[in-house]
Amino acid sequence: MNYIQAIILAIIEGITEFLPVSSTGHMIIASSFFGIAHEDFTKLFTIVIQLGAILSVVVLYFKRFFQTLDFYFKLLIAFIPAVVLGLLFSKKIDTLLESPVTVAVSLLIGGIILLKVDDWFNNSSETEITYPKAFKIGLFQCIAMVPGVSRSGASIVGGMSQKLARTSAAEFSFFLAVPTMLGATLKKCYDYYKDGFILTHDQINILIIGNIVAFIVALLAIKTFIGFLSKNGFKVFGYYRIIAGIALLLIHFFIHPLTII
Template sequence: MDLIKAIIIAIIEGLTEYLPISSTAHMGFTASLMGMQETEFLKMFQVSIQFGAILSVVVAYWKKFFDFSNLKFYYKLAFAVVPALVLGYFLDDKIEAVLGNQIAISTVLVLGGVVLLFADQWFKNPVIHDEKGISIKKAVTIGFWQCLAMMPGTSRSAASIIGGMTQGLSRKAAAEFSFFLAVPTMLAVTVYSVFVKTWGKGTPNESKGYEMIFSSSENITVFVVGNIVAFIVALIAIKSFIGLLNKYGFKPWGWYRIIVGIGLLVYFYWFK
C-alpha cells in the first residue's frame, strides 16, 4: 500500500471515528476515490488503525481510565461491550460482505443523517450529566444501541450517543460515554482483525492480519505510521467534537451526512 494514501486514510479515521458520520464509510469512500484496489490488507488496515484512535481516548481521559478506585466504571464498560462482541462475532461475514457495497453504505449515511436532524428535538430534558449517573443497566442498553453500527455507514458514535440520550444522558455525557465504550469495543475488533480473523478465507492468499503486516517492511511501516497518524488526529477531534456538539447539537452533522451521502450515491451510481 502506498504510504501517502495510507496516511490520508488514517487522517480520515482519526477525524471521523468519534464523529457521528461513520468512519468506515468515509475510509471506504476515500479509498475508492483514490482508486485503491480493495485488497484484504486494505480492509484489515482500515480496521486495525482504530487502535491508534483507541489510544487517543485513553490519553485524553487518562484520569478516568486509571482511577482504579472507581471499579464500577470498568464494570459498566465490561457489561456494555458484550452485545457488540457477541453479535459482531456471529455477523462478521455479513458485515464484511457489505463493506464493498458503496451504494448501500451511502444510503445508510443519508438515512442516519435524517435521524440526526431530529435527535435534539427528541431528547430535550436530560437527567444524567456525567458517567457516574449511568447505571449498569443503562450502560448495557447503550451497548445494544451501539450494535446498530454493525451496518457500515451507521456510525458507532452516532448509535451509542443517541442510545445514551434515550437513557436520559445529556449530549456531553452521552458523547463521553460513547468515547469510553469505544475503547473495549475497538480494542476487541482490532485484536480480532489482526490476530484471530483469517482474511481472504478460502483463497490461495488467505492469512492472518499479523501475517500480512509482517509480510514486508512496507506493510509494517504503513501499519505503524497509520496508527500514529490516527492517534494524533483523533486526539484533536475528540476535544473539538465535544465543544461543537454542545454548541450546535446534531443538526449540522445530519445535514453533512445527507449532502455527502446523496453526492456519493450520484457518484457511485452514475460515474463509478
C-alpha cells in the same frame, strides 16, 4: 497502498472515528476512490489504525480510566452485545463492508435521524450511567455494524435516549470505543494471521505511520467535538451526512460505479 494514501486514510480515521459520521464508511469510500479497497492489506489497515484513535481517548481521559471497578463493569456490560452479535454475524458484516451503496444509504438515513435527535431528547440532562443504561447503549452501538451508521453516533444517541446529557453520552461513547475497537482489531489481526497473511517491511511502516497520524488527528477531533456538541447539537452532522449520502449515490449510479470487490 502507498504512504500518501495511508496518511490520507489515517487522517480520515482520526477525524471521523469519534464524530457521528461513520469512520468506516468514509474509509470505504476513500479507499474505493483510490482503487485499493479490494486489497487485503487495505482492509487490515482500516481496522488496525483504530488503535491509534483509541489511544487518544486513553491519553485525554487518562484519570477517568483509574476509577472504581464499577466503571469497568459498566463498560463490560455495554461491550457484551457487540461481542455476541459480532461473532454471530461476522460474515454478513464483512459482506456489508464491501458495499458503497450501503454506506451511502446509511449516511442518508442517519443524517435524517440526527436532524431530529436534539428535538427528541431535548430534556436529556442526567450524568449517571446505570447498568441497564450501559447495556442499552451497547445495544444501540450494535446498529453501527452496518457500514455508514457510525459507532459513536449510535452509542451517543443511545445514551441520550436513556436521558443522558449530550456530553455525558458522548464521553461514555468514547470510553466504550476502547474495548470495542480493541476487540475488533485483535480479532481481525488474528483472522489474517490464521489465513497466513504476512506483512512486508513497508506494510509494517505504513501501519506505524497510520497509527501515529490517526492518534494525533483524533486528539484534536475529540477536543473540538465535545465543545461543538455541547453548544450546537447534531444538526450540522445530520446535514453533512445527508449531502454526503446523496452525493455518493449520484456518483455511483450516474457518474462512475464505486466498487470494492
